[in-house]
Amino acid sequence: MTLKKALQIFGLEDLSGVTKDDLKNIYKKLARTKHPDSSGGNVDDFIELQKAFNTLIKYVHHFNENNRDLASLTKEEILEKYFEDTRILQKKIDDFQSRFNEQSQIMDEIKEKVENLISDFEARKRKLRADLEREIAKLEHKYSKSIFKKILFFLPKMTEEEFWETYKERVNKYSRKHLELDADFLKEMLSVYGDGLNKINQSIKVITKED
Numbered sequence: 001m002t003l004k005k006a007l008q009i010f011g012l013e014d015l016s017g018v019t020k021d022d023l024k025n026i027y028k029k030l031a032r033t034k035h036p037d038s039s040g041g042n043v044d045d046f047i048e049l050q051k052a053f054n055t056l057i058k059y060v061h062h063f064n065e066n067n068r069d070l071a072s073l074t075k076e077e078i079l080e081k082y083f084e085d086t087r088i089l090q091k092k093i094d095d096f097q098s099r100f101n102e103q104s105q106i107m108d109e110i111k112e113k114v115e116n117l118i119s120d121f122e123a124r125k126r127k128l129r130a131d132l133e134r135e136i137a138k139l140e141h142k143y144s145k146s147i148f149k150k151i152l153f154f155l156p157k158m159t160e161e162e163f164w165e166t167y168k169e170r171v172n173k174y175s176r177k178h179l180e181l182d183a184d185f186l187k188e189m190l191s192v193y194g195d196g197l198n199k200i201n202q203s204i205k206v207i208t209k210e211d
Contacts, residue, residue: 003059006052020060027053103200110196114189121185128181132174139166 010026012018027049032038034045 001048001051001055003055006055006059009049009052010056012056015056015060018056018060020057023053023056023060106196106199110192113192117185117188117192121181124181125178128174128177132170135170135174136167139163139170 007013007015010023010030012026030049031046033041034049035041036043036046
């Protein structure tokens with residue numbers, strides 16, 4: 001919306017001596033009649049009022065700091081203000097790009113750590129499975145009804161009941177280890193993501209403070 005149109009909606013000739021509080025007070029008065037819930041008000045007029053308010057607030061902020069409106073500025077002053085605003089905007093763009101690059105680097109670090117965690121987790125699972133299979137193989141060998149076990153009394157013997165009891169014990173032990181492994185993996189993953197998100201959050205806070 002143009003400055004001229006916004007001034008017309010607010011019933012002002014210019015912004016000389018007008019403060020943000022003045023604009024807010026005028027806006028509140030006009031909103032009472034233009035709001036869709038008010039008698040005679042409608043959505044289009046209310047939206048237009050909001051646009052006019054936002055336009056005037058920007059002009060008051062940029063050009064009325066010294067009680068001077070846009071019309072009172074010379075061409076050179078307007079150009080100087082334009083170039084100043086452009087420099088400020090470019091600095092913000094550069095800062096944003098820098099922060100964005102930092103955050104991209106953080107995300108790459110998180111990705112690498114997660115990939116390493118997954119690889120390590122898979123390796124530990126394979127080892128756990130191999131340990132279980134060795135334990136079961138030993139147990140089955142001990143239980144097997146070989147001819148030597150039948151003949152030689154001094155070889156260890158195991159009943160079927162003892163076998164299945166021991167078998168369940170071994171399986172349950174490794175099941176608990178597997179659950180512990182899952183829990184540790186989840187904690188490590190949350191830690192990696194948490195650290196990364198905290199770094200990104202701190203970066204965003206820095207940008208907010210600078211703005």
